[in-house]
Amino acid sequence: MVARPEKGQEKGMPQYRRLYEVLRRHINEGVYNEGDLLPSENELCSVYGLTRPTVRQALSELVSDGYISKQQGRGSIVNKLPQGIGILSVSGTTSALKNKNLKTRIIVKPAMRPWPEGFMFRLSDLELESGCIYMTRLRLLDDEPIFYDISFIPAINLPRFTSRSYENRSLFEILRREYQVEIKGGEQRIRAIKADDELCSWLRIRPGDPVLHMERKMVTNRPDLKVYSSIYCNTRFHSIYGTF
Amino acid sequence: MVARPEKGQEKGMPQYRRLYEVLRRHINEGVYNEGDLLPSENELCSVYGLTRPTVRQALSELVSDGYISKQQGRGSIVNKLPQGIGILSVSGTTSALKNKNLKTRIIVKPAMRPWPEGFMFRLSDLELESGCIYMTRLRLLDDEPIFYDISFIPAINLPRFTSRSYENRSLFEILRREYQVEIKGGEQRIRAIKADDELCSWLRIRPGDPVLHMERKMVTNRPDLKVYSSIYCNTRFHSIYGTF
DNA sequence: ACAAACAACTTGTATATACAAGCATGTATA
Protein backbone atom coordinates (compact mmCIF):
# COMPACT_ATOMS: atom_id res chain seq x y z
CA MET A 1 0.00 0.00 0.00
CA VAL A 2 2.06 2.86 -1.27
CA ALA A 3 0.63 6.05 -2.65
CA ARG A 4 -3.03 6.81 -2.29
CA PRO A 5 -5.08 5.96 -5.36
CA GLU A 6 -5.63 9.31 -6.97
CA LYS A 7 -8.86 8.74 -8.79
CA GLY A 8 -11.53 7.82 -6.28
CA GLN A 9 -10.37 10.53 -3.92
CA GLU A 10 -13.44 12.30 -2.64
CA LYS A 11 -12.49 15.95 -2.62
CA GLY A 12 -8.91 15.17 -1.77
CA MET A 13 -9.89 14.54 1.81
CA PRO A 14 -7.55 12.64 4.06
CA GLN A 15 -8.62 9.10 4.69
CA TYR A 16 -9.51 9.56 8.34
CA ARG A 17 -11.77 12.38 7.31
CA ARG A 18 -13.48 10.23 4.75
CA LEU A 19 -14.15 7.54 7.31
CA TYR A 20 -15.44 10.20 9.67
CA GLU A 21 -17.90 11.40 7.02
CA VAL A 22 -19.07 7.89 6.26
CA LEU A 23 -19.69 6.99 9.88
CA ARG A 24 -21.33 10.31 10.62
CA ARG A 25 -23.68 9.85 7.71
CA HIS A 26 -24.51 6.36 8.86
CA ILE A 27 -25.33 7.62 12.30
CA ASN A 28 -27.46 10.45 10.96
CA GLU A 29 -29.30 8.11 8.61
CA GLY A 30 -30.04 5.59 11.29
CA VAL A 31 -27.78 2.78 10.17
CA TYR A 32 -26.62 2.87 13.76
CA ASN A 33 -29.00 3.91 16.50
CA GLU A 34 -28.60 5.25 19.96
CA GLY A 35 -26.78 2.78 22.15
CA ASP A 36 -25.52 0.68 19.27
CA LEU A 37 -21.90 -0.25 19.13
CA LEU A 38 -19.96 0.78 16.07
CA PRO A 39 -17.80 -1.91 14.48
CA SER A 40 -14.63 -2.32 16.48
CA GLU A 41 -11.56 -0.40 15.47
CA ASN A 42 -9.97 -3.51 14.04
CA GLU A 43 -13.05 -4.29 12.00
CA LEU A 44 -13.09 -0.77 10.60
CA CYS A 45 -9.43 -1.20 9.78
CA SER A 46 -9.97 -4.25 7.65
CA VAL A 47 -13.21 -3.05 6.08
CA TYR A 48 -11.79 0.28 4.98
CA GLY A 49 -8.22 -0.81 4.50
CA LEU A 50 -6.76 1.52 7.09
CA THR A 51 -4.59 1.13 10.13
CA ARG A 52 -5.72 1.61 13.66
CA PRO A 53 -4.24 5.05 14.30
CA THR A 54 -6.06 6.33 11.23
CA VAL A 55 -9.32 4.77 12.28
CA ARG A 56 -8.83 6.10 15.79
CA GLN A 57 -8.39 9.60 14.46
CA ALA A 58 -11.74 9.39 12.68
CA LEU A 59 -13.39 8.03 15.82
CA SER A 60 -11.88 10.64 18.07
CA GLU A 61 -13.36 13.37 15.91
CA LEU A 62 -16.73 11.69 16.18
CA VAL A 63 -16.27 11.71 19.94
CA SER A 64 -15.39 15.37 20.10
CA ASP A 65 -18.35 16.18 17.88
CA GLY A 66 -20.62 14.31 20.23
CA TYR A 67 -21.70 11.54 17.88
CA ILE A 68 -20.23 8.67 19.84
CA SER A 69 -18.74 7.85 23.20
CA LYS A 70 -16.03 5.33 23.73
CA GLN A 71 -15.55 2.96 26.57
CA GLN A 72 -12.42 1.01 27.08
CA GLY A 73 -13.08 -2.69 26.84
CA ARG A 74 -16.50 -2.27 25.31
CA GLY A 75 -16.43 -0.24 22.17
CA SER A 76 -17.70 2.90 20.51
CA ILE A 77 -21.24 3.67 21.55
CA VAL A 78 -23.54 5.77 19.39
CA ASN A 79 -25.00 8.72 21.24
CA LYS A 80 -28.50 10.01 21.09
CA LEU A 81 -28.73 12.54 18.30
CA PRO A 82 -29.39 16.06 19.45
CA GLN A 83 -33.09 16.79 19.44
CA GLY A 84 -32.93 20.50 19.99
CA ILE A 85 -31.31 22.95 17.69
CA GLY A 86 -27.74 21.95 17.38
CA ILE A 87 -26.32 25.33 16.73
CA LEU A 88 -23.80 24.98 19.49
CA SER A 89 -22.15 22.29 17.52
CA VAL A 90 -20.01 23.44 14.67
CA SER A 91 -21.03 20.73 12.30
CA GLY A 92 -23.77 22.87 10.87
CA THR A 93 -27.25 23.65 12.02
CA THR A 94 -29.10 21.97 9.24
CA SER A 95 -27.64 18.54 9.63
CA ALA A 96 -28.79 18.12 13.18
CA LEU A 97 -32.39 18.86 12.51
CA LYS A 98 -33.40 15.93 10.32
CA ASN A 99 -37.16 15.94 10.35
CA LYS A 100 -37.85 19.53 11.06
CA ASN A 101 -38.81 22.04 8.48
CA LEU A 102 -35.99 24.55 8.62
CA LYS A 103 -35.99 27.38 6.15
CA THR A 104 -33.54 30.16 5.68
CA ARG A 105 -34.57 33.53 4.38
CA ILE A 106 -32.10 36.16 3.36
CA ILE A 107 -32.93 39.59 4.68
CA VAL A 108 -29.88 41.47 3.52
CA LYS A 109 -28.09 39.87 0.63
CA PRO A 110 -24.34 39.47 0.94
CA ALA A 111 -22.73 42.78 0.13
CA MET A 112 -19.52 44.58 0.82
CA ARG A 113 -19.51 47.00 3.71
CA PRO A 114 -17.00 48.64 5.97
CA TRP A 115 -16.66 46.99 9.32
CA PRO A 116 -18.90 48.41 12.02
CA GLU A 117 -17.42 50.71 14.63
CA GLY A 118 -16.55 48.87 17.81
CA PHE A 119 -16.89 45.42 16.33
CA MET A 120 -17.65 42.61 18.75
CA PHE A 121 -14.28 40.98 18.19
CA ARG A 122 -10.85 42.39 17.61
CA LEU A 123 -9.93 42.41 13.94
CA SER A 124 -6.57 42.00 12.29
CA ASP A 125 -5.17 44.63 9.99
CA LEU A 126 -5.71 42.40 6.99
CA GLU A 127 -9.33 41.94 7.90
CA LEU A 128 -9.84 45.67 8.39
CA GLU A 129 -8.26 46.51 5.04
CA SER A 130 -10.20 43.88 3.16
CA GLY A 131 -13.60 45.08 4.23
CA CYS A 132 -16.38 42.75 5.12
CA ILE A 133 -19.17 40.86 3.48
CA TYR A 134 -22.32 41.57 5.40
CA MET A 135 -25.51 39.60 5.34
CA THR A 136 -28.45 38.98 7.56
CA ARG A 137 -30.70 36.00 7.56
CA LEU A 138 -33.79 34.78 9.24
CA ARG A 139 -34.15 31.12 9.98
CA LEU A 140 -37.56 29.63 10.44
CA LEU A 141 -38.52 26.34 11.96
CA ASP A 142 -41.94 25.20 10.84
CA ASP A 143 -42.54 28.70 9.53
CA GLU A 144 -41.86 30.25 12.89
CA PRO A 145 -38.87 32.60 13.04
CA ILE A 146 -36.26 31.30 15.42
CA PHE A 147 -32.95 32.87 14.49
CA TYR A 148 -32.11 36.29 13.24
CA ASP A 149 -28.47 36.36 12.46
CA ILE A 150 -25.96 38.80 11.11
CA SER A 151 -22.84 37.44 9.51
CA PHE A 152 -19.58 39.23 8.88
CA ILE A 153 -17.02 37.63 6.63
CA PRO A 154 -13.74 39.29 5.71
CA ALA A 155 -13.60 39.70 1.94
CA ILE A 156 -10.37 37.82 1.60
CA ASN A 157 -10.02 35.70 -1.50
CA LEU A 158 -13.64 34.75 -1.86
CA PRO A 159 -14.42 35.44 -5.53
CA ARG A 160 -18.04 35.94 -6.58
CA PHE A 161 -19.17 35.48 -3.03
CA THR A 162 -21.73 38.24 -3.13
CA SER A 163 -23.43 36.85 -6.21
CA ARG A 164 -24.31 33.38 -4.98
CA SER A 165 -27.65 32.09 -3.91
CA TYR A 166 -28.00 31.37 -0.24
CA GLU A 167 -31.66 30.55 0.12
CA ASN A 168 -32.10 27.39 2.13
CA ARG A 169 -28.43 26.57 1.95
CA SER A 170 -26.16 26.56 4.87
CA LEU A 171 -23.61 29.33 4.73
CA PHE A 172 -21.04 26.85 5.97
CA GLU A 173 -21.95 24.42 3.26
CA ILE A 174 -21.28 26.99 0.58
CA LEU A 175 -18.01 27.96 2.15
CA ARG A 176 -16.98 24.34 2.20
CA ARG A 177 -18.14 23.32 -1.26
CA GLU A 178 -17.27 26.38 -3.25
CA TYR A 179 -14.24 27.67 -1.42
CA GLN A 180 -12.89 24.64 0.43
CA VAL A 181 -13.26 26.58 3.65
CA GLU A 182 -14.06 24.46 6.66
CA ILE A 183 -15.04 25.73 10.06
CA LYS A 184 -12.65 24.26 12.54
CA GLY A 185 -13.83 25.77 15.79
CA GLY A 186 -14.25 29.07 17.46
CA GLU A 187 -15.35 31.01 20.45
CA GLN A 188 -18.60 32.55 21.49
CA ARG A 189 -20.21 34.77 24.05
CA ILE A 190 -23.76 34.17 25.09
CA ARG A 191 -26.16 36.36 27.00
CA ALA A 192 -29.83 36.95 27.52
CA ILE A 193 -31.14 40.32 26.43
CA LYS A 194 -34.42 42.13 26.04
CA ALA A 195 -35.78 42.31 22.53
CA ASP A 196 -35.81 45.71 20.90
CA ASP A 197 -38.29 46.77 18.27
CA GLU A 198 -36.31 45.51 15.31
CA LEU A 199 -35.81 42.08 16.83
CA CYS A 200 -39.47 41.92 17.68
CA SER A 201 -40.49 42.41 14.11
CA TRP A 202 -38.13 39.77 12.83
CA LEU A 203 -38.78 37.18 15.49
CA ARG A 204 -42.46 38.00 15.92
CA ILE A 205 -42.27 38.56 19.63
CA ARG A 206 -43.19 41.38 21.97
CA PRO A 207 -40.88 44.16 23.13
CA GLY A 208 -39.10 43.21 26.29
CA ASP A 209 -39.33 39.48 25.64
CA PRO A 210 -36.12 37.65 26.49
CA VAL A 211 -33.88 36.77 23.57
CA LEU A 212 -30.71 34.75 23.46
CA HIS A 213 -27.80 36.57 21.91
CA MET A 214 -24.70 34.76 20.71
CA GLU A 215 -21.60 36.40 19.36
CA ARG A 216 -19.34 33.97 17.62
CA LYS A 217 -15.99 34.03 16.01
CA MET A 218 -15.21 30.98 13.95
CA VAL A 219 -11.80 29.94 12.72
CA THR A 220 -11.37 28.00 9.52
CA ASN A 221 -8.75 25.91 7.82
CA ARG A 222 -7.60 29.10 6.15
CA PRO A 223 -5.57 30.86 8.81
CA ASP A 224 -6.40 34.34 7.60
CA LEU A 225 -10.11 33.74 7.24
CA LYS A 226 -12.44 33.96 10.20
CA VAL A 227 -16.20 34.14 10.14
CA TYR A 228 -18.11 36.27 12.60
CA SER A 229 -21.75 36.18 13.42
CA SER A 230 -24.17 37.67 15.80
CA ILE A 231 -27.18 35.48 16.36
CA TYR A 232 -30.43 36.35 18.07
CA CYS A 233 -32.59 33.46 19.02
CA ASN A 234 -36.15 33.21 20.20
CA THR A 235 -35.95 30.45 22.77
CA ARG A 236 -39.57 30.52 23.78
CA PHE A 237 -40.40 27.22 22.16
CA HIS A 238 -36.99 25.84 21.27
CA SER A 239 -33.85 25.78 23.29
CA ILE A 240 -30.32 25.75 22.07
CA TYR A 241 -28.78 22.36 22.46
CA GLY A 242 -25.17 21.39 22.58
CA THR A 243 -22.71 18.85 23.87
CA PHE A 244 -19.34 19.43 25.42
CA MET B 1 -13.16 21.29 27.85
CA VAL B 2 -12.82 18.22 29.94
CA ALA B 3 -11.96 18.04 33.60
CA ARG B 4 -8.55 16.65 34.33
CA PRO B 5 -6.82 15.51 37.46
CA GLU B 6 -4.95 18.14 39.41
CA LYS B 7 -1.25 18.11 39.49
CA GLY B 8 -0.91 16.13 42.69
CA GLN B 9 -1.45 12.86 40.91
CA GLU B 10 1.05 13.23 38.13
CA LYS B 11 2.27 9.72 38.78
CA GLY B 12 -0.34 7.38 37.40
CA MET B 13 -1.10 9.64 34.49
CA PRO B 14 -0.28 8.66 30.97
CA GLN B 15 2.65 10.56 29.60
CA TYR B 16 0.71 12.59 27.07
CA ARG B 17 -1.47 13.84 29.87
CA ARG B 18 1.49 14.80 31.97
CA LEU B 19 2.85 16.85 29.11
CA TYR B 20 -0.59 18.36 28.64
CA GLU B 21 -0.64 19.43 32.29
CA VAL B 22 2.83 20.90 32.13
CA LEU B 23 2.12 22.94 29.03
CA ARG B 24 -1.24 24.07 30.28
CA ARG B 25 0.28 25.25 33.52
CA HIS B 26 2.97 27.09 31.62
CA ILE B 27 0.37 28.85 29.53
CA ASN B 28 -1.72 29.75 32.55
CA GLU B 29 1.31 31.03 34.41
CA GLY B 30 2.48 33.17 31.55
CA VAL B 31 5.59 31.24 30.58
CA TYR B 32 4.04 31.43 27.12
CA ASN B 33 1.89 34.38 26.18
CA GLU B 34 -0.72 35.00 23.57
CA GLY B 35 0.71 34.63 20.10
CA ASP B 36 3.85 32.84 21.25
CA LEU B 37 4.88 29.66 19.56
CA LEU B 38 5.25 26.59 21.71
CA PRO B 39 8.41 24.57 21.19
CA SER B 40 8.07 22.47 18.08
CA GLU B 41 6.83 18.93 18.36
CA ASN B 42 10.29 17.56 17.77
CA GLU B 43 11.74 19.77 20.47
CA LEU B 44 9.10 18.63 22.91
CA CYS B 45 9.92 15.07 21.96
CA SER B 46 13.55 15.37 22.86
CA VAL B 47 13.02 17.54 25.93
CA TYR B 48 10.46 15.22 27.47
CA GLY B 49 11.76 11.98 26.02
CA LEU B 50 8.62 11.15 24.10
CA THR B 51 7.79 10.32 20.52
CA ARG B 52 5.90 12.54 18.20
CA PRO B 53 2.53 10.79 18.30
CA THR B 54 2.56 11.08 22.08
CA VAL B 55 3.47 14.74 21.96
CA ARG B 56 0.84 15.32 19.32
CA GLN B 57 -1.80 13.77 21.53
CA ALA B 58 -0.98 16.23 24.29
CA LEU B 59 -1.06 19.12 21.85
CA SER B 60 -4.31 18.03 20.29
CA GLU B 61 -5.98 18.09 23.68
CA LEU B 62 -4.65 21.58 24.23
CA VAL B 63 -6.18 22.52 20.90
CA SER B 64 -9.56 21.06 21.72
CA ASP B 65 -9.48 22.79 25.09
CA GLY B 66 -8.81 26.07 23.37
CA TYR B 67 -5.38 26.76 24.79
CA ILE B 68 -3.51 26.69 21.51
CA SER B 69 -4.08 26.67 17.80
CA LYS B 70 -1.89 24.86 15.34
CA GLN B 71 -0.84 25.90 11.92
CA GLN B 72 0.83 23.62 9.49
CA GLY B 73 4.25 24.90 8.62
CA ARG B 74 4.42 27.37 11.48
CA GLY B 75 3.82 25.77 14.80
CA SER B 76 1.58 25.74 17.84
CA ILE B 77 0.33 29.18 18.70
CA VAL B 78 -0.79 30.10 22.19
CA ASN B 79 -4.30 31.51 22.29
CA LYS B 80 -5.63 34.36 24.29
CA LEU B 81 -6.86 33.02 27.59
CA PRO B 82 -10.62 33.24 28.01
CA GLN B 83 -11.61 36.45 29.69
CA GLY B 84 -15.30 35.87 30.15
CA ILE B 85 -16.88 33.37 32.42
CA GLY B 86 -15.89 29.97 31.26
CA ILE B 87 -18.89 28.12 32.44
CA LEU B 88 -19.45 26.55 29.09
CA SER B 89 -16.36 24.60 29.85
CA VAL B 90 -16.86 21.83 32.31
CA SER B 91 -13.54 22.19 34.00
CA GLY B 92 -15.17 24.19 36.70
CA THR B 93 -16.04 27.81 36.73
CA THR B 94 -13.47 28.71 39.28
CA SER B 95 -10.41 27.78 37.28
CA ALA B 96 -11.04 30.13 34.42
CA LEU B 97 -11.58 33.13 36.61
CA LYS B 98 -8.36 33.30 38.55
CA ASN B 99 -8.11 36.97 39.25
CA LYS B 100 -11.73 37.66 39.86
CA ASN B 101 -13.32 37.45 43.20
CA LEU B 102 -15.66 34.51 42.83
CA LYS B 103 -17.52 33.31 45.87
CA THR B 104 -19.94 30.48 46.27
CA ARG B 105 -22.71 30.58 48.79
CA ILE B 106 -24.83 27.58 49.61
CA ILE B 107 -28.52 28.35 49.72
CA VAL B 108 -29.88 24.86 50.29
CA LYS B 109 -27.41 22.42 51.74
CA PRO B 110 -27.09 19.07 50.04
CA ALA B 111 -29.95 16.87 51.18
CA MET B 112 -31.81 13.85 49.98
CA ARG B 113 -35.01 14.47 48.11
CA PRO B 114 -37.23 12.64 45.71
CA TRP B 115 -36.74 13.61 42.10
CA PRO B 116 -38.98 16.44 40.92
CA GLU B 117 -41.96 15.58 38.73
CA GLY B 118 -41.19 16.05 35.07
CA PHE B 119 -37.48 16.31 35.51
CA MET B 120 -35.58 18.17 32.83
CA PHE B 121 -33.81 15.03 31.64
CA ARG B 122 -34.91 11.45 31.36
CA LEU B 123 -33.76 9.39 34.31
CA SER B 124 -32.81 5.76 34.46
CA ASP B 125 -34.54 3.36 36.79
CA LEU B 126 -31.48 3.15 38.99
CA GLU B 127 -31.39 6.91 39.32
CA LEU B 128 -35.08 7.07 40.15
CA GLU B 129 -34.80 4.38 42.83
CA SER B 130 -31.76 5.94 44.42
CA GLY B 131 -33.28 9.33 45.01
CA CYS B 132 -31.40 12.53 44.51
CA ILE B 133 -29.13 14.84 46.39
CA TYR B 134 -30.44 18.34 45.99
CA MET B 135 -28.61 21.56 46.60
CA THR B 136 -28.79 25.13 45.46
CA ARG B 137 -26.00 27.64 45.36
CA LEU B 138 -25.45 31.25 44.56
CA ARG B 139 -22.24 32.32 42.93
CA LEU B 140 -21.05 35.87 43.23
CA LEU B 141 -18.47 37.71 41.23
CA ASP B 142 -17.10 40.72 43.07
CA ASP B 143 -20.01 40.39 45.48
CA GLU B 144 -22.52 40.61 42.70
CA PRO B 145 -24.71 37.54 42.23
CA ILE B 146 -24.21 36.03 38.82
CA PHE B 147 -25.30 32.42 38.99
CA TYR B 148 -28.12 30.76 40.84
CA ASP B 149 -27.85 27.07 40.33
CA ILE B 150 -29.68 23.97 41.37
CA SER B 151 -27.85 20.68 41.32
CA PHE B 152 -29.29 17.20 41.28
CA ILE B 153 -27.04 14.24 41.90
CA PRO B 154 -28.26 10.66 42.04
CA ALA B 155 -27.46 9.23 45.47
CA ILE B 156 -25.54 6.31 44.05
CA ASN B 157 -22.55 5.23 46.07
CA LEU B 158 -21.60 8.64 47.41
CA PRO B 159 -21.16 8.07 51.15
CA ARG B 160 -21.34 11.04 53.51
CA PHE B 161 -22.02 13.34 50.63
CA THR B 162 -24.63 15.40 52.41
CA SER B 163 -22.37 16.12 55.34
CA ARG B 164 -19.48 17.78 53.58
CA SER B 165 -18.66 21.44 53.41
CA TYR B 166 -19.14 23.07 50.06
CA GLU B 167 -18.51 26.73 50.78
CA ASN B 168 -16.19 28.18 48.20
CA ARG B 169 -15.30 24.78 46.87
CA SER B 170 -16.18 23.60 43.47
CA LEU B 171 -18.71 20.83 43.52
CA PHE B 172 -16.71 19.14 40.81
CA GLU B 173 -13.58 19.41 42.85
CA ILE B 174 -15.16 17.55 45.74
CA LEU B 175 -16.53 14.89 43.46
CA ARG B 176 -13.10 14.43 42.03
CA ARG B 177 -11.06 14.51 45.19
CA GLU B 178 -13.32 12.62 47.54
CA TYR B 179 -15.04 10.24 45.20
CA GLN B 180 -12.72 9.99 42.20
CA VAL B 181 -15.56 11.13 40.00
CA GLU B 182 -14.50 13.09 36.97
CA ILE B 183 -16.77 14.98 34.66
CA LYS B 184 -16.13 13.75 31.18
CA GLY B 185 -18.60 15.78 29.15
CA GLY B 186 -22.27 16.28 28.79
CA GLU B 187 -25.11 18.02 27.09
CA GLN B 188 -26.97 21.19 27.77
CA ARG B 189 -29.93 23.23 26.72
CA ILE B 190 -29.81 26.97 26.82
CA ARG B 191 -32.55 29.54 26.64
CA ALA B 192 -33.36 33.07 27.60
CA ILE B 193 -36.21 33.52 30.04
CA LYS B 194 -37.87 36.24 32.04
CA ALA B 195 -36.88 36.40 35.68
CA ASP B 196 -39.57 35.45 38.17
CA ASP B 197 -39.75 36.81 41.68
CA GLU B 198 -37.55 34.16 43.23
CA LEU B 199 -34.81 34.64 40.67
CA CYS B 200 -35.00 38.38 41.13
CA SER B 201 -34.33 38.12 44.82
CA TRP B 202 -31.36 35.84 44.34
CA LEU B 203 -29.81 37.64 41.40
CA ARG B 204 -30.80 41.13 42.53
CA ILE B 205 -32.54 42.07 39.33
CA ARG B 206 -36.00 43.31 38.43
CA PRO B 207 -38.96 41.14 37.46
CA GLY B 208 -39.05 40.60 33.73
CA ASP B 209 -35.34 41.08 33.26
CA PRO B 210 -33.82 38.57 30.86
CA VAL B 211 -31.96 35.66 32.42
CA LEU B 212 -29.96 32.93 30.83
CA HIS B 213 -31.10 29.46 31.76
CA MET B 214 -28.93 26.40 31.24
CA GLU B 215 -29.97 22.85 31.87
CA ARG B 216 -27.09 20.47 31.87
CA LYS B 217 -26.56 16.78 32.15
CA MET B 218 -22.99 15.77 32.80
CA VAL B 219 -21.57 12.31 32.37
CA THR B 220 -18.71 11.09 34.51
CA ASN B 221 -16.14 8.37 34.50
CA ARG B 222 -18.62 6.30 36.49
CA PRO B 223 -21.05 5.07 33.87
CA ASP B 224 -23.99 4.99 36.27
CA LEU B 225 -23.40 8.43 37.74
CA LYS B 226 -24.61 11.57 36.02
CA VAL B 227 -24.81 15.04 37.47
CA TYR B 228 -27.63 17.38 36.59
CA SER B 229 -27.87 21.08 37.12
CA SER B 230 -30.08 23.94 36.27
CA ILE B 231 -28.26 27.23 36.16
CA TYR B 232 -29.70 30.72 36.01
CA CYS B 233 -27.33 33.45 35.02
CA ASN B 234 -27.55 37.20 35.08
CA THR B 235 -25.79 38.20 31.90
CA ARG B 236 -26.27 41.91 32.27
CA PHE B 237 -22.64 42.60 32.98
CA HIS B 238 -20.98 39.31 32.14
CA SER B 239 -21.52 37.06 29.22
CA ILE B 240 -21.00 33.35 29.10
CA TYR B 241 -17.90 32.50 27.18
CA GLY B 242 -16.95 29.25 25.56
CA THR B 243 -14.95 27.67 22.80
CA PHE B 244 -15.99 24.89 20.48
C1' DA C 1 -25.42 -23.91 41.93
C1' DC C 2 -21.99 -20.76 42.55
C1' DA C 3 -17.71 -18.38 42.26
C1' DA C 4 -13.13 -17.94 40.68
C1' DA C 5 -10.18 -18.20 36.80
C1' DC C 6 -9.51 -17.79 32.15
C1' DA C 7 -9.91 -16.48 27.23
C1' DA C 8 -11.20 -13.48 23.85
C1' DC C 9 -12.45 -9.59 22.79
C1' DT C 10 -12.51 -4.28 23.25
C1' DT C 11 -10.14 0.50 23.61
C1' DG C 12 -5.86 3.00 25.65
C1' DT C 13 -1.06 4.16 25.40
C1' DA C 14 3.36 4.25 23.26
C1' DT C 15 7.23 3.53 20.06
C1' DA C 16 9.49 4.01 15.49
C1' DT C 17 9.31 5.44 10.96
C1' DA C 18 8.20 7.70 6.51
C1' DC C 19 6.69 10.97 3.48
C1' DA C 20 3.49 15.03 2.22
C1' DA C 21 2.25 19.76 2.69
C1' DG C 22 2.81 24.37 4.28
C1' DC C 23 5.73 28.31 5.85
C1' DA C 24 9.89 31.30 6.32
C1' DT C 25 14.19 32.60 5.00
C1' DG C 26 17.79 32.48 2.75
C1' DT C 27 20.50 32.69 -1.99
C1' DA C 28 20.98 32.77 -6.81
C1' DT C 29 19.36 34.47 -11.00
C1' DA C 30 16.96 37.67 -14.18
Add this chain to the structure above:
DNA sequence: TATACATGCTTGTATATACAAGTTGTTTGT
Protein backbone atom coordinates in the same frame (compact mmCIF):
# COMPACT_ATOMS: atom_id res chain seq x y z
C1' DT D 1 16.12 45.58 -7.30
C1' DA D 2 13.08 42.07 -7.63
C1' DT D 3 11.56 37.59 -8.69
C1' DA D 4 12.38 32.74 -8.57
C1' DC D 5 14.03 28.91 -6.43
C1' DA D 6 16.25 26.01 -2.99
C1' DT D 7 16.50 24.71 1.67
C1' DG D 8 15.30 23.65 6.12
C1' DC D 9 12.16 24.16 9.31
C1' DT D 10 7.17 23.32 10.86
C1' DT D 11 2.81 20.39 11.32
C1' DG D 12 -0.27 16.79 8.75
C1' DT D 13 -1.14 12.12 7.41
C1' DA D 14 -0.28 7.29 7.45
C1' DT D 15 1.76 2.68 8.29
C1' DA D 16 3.27 -1.09 11.38
C1' DT D 17 3.78 -2.87 15.76
C1' DA D 18 3.53 -3.89 20.74
C1' DC D 19 1.75 -4.18 25.09
C1' DA D 20 -1.52 -2.37 28.91
C1' DA D 21 -6.01 -2.09 30.71
C1' DG D 22 -10.92 -2.80 30.89
C1' DT D 23 -15.23 -5.68 29.68
C1' DT D 24 -17.67 -9.74 28.66
C1' DG D 25 -18.71 -14.37 28.30
C1' DT D 26 -17.23 -19.11 29.09
C1' DT D 27 -15.04 -22.63 31.28
C1' DT D 28 -13.62 -24.87 35.26
C1' DG D 29 -13.28 -26.19 40.07
C1' DT D 30 -15.52 -26.64 44.30
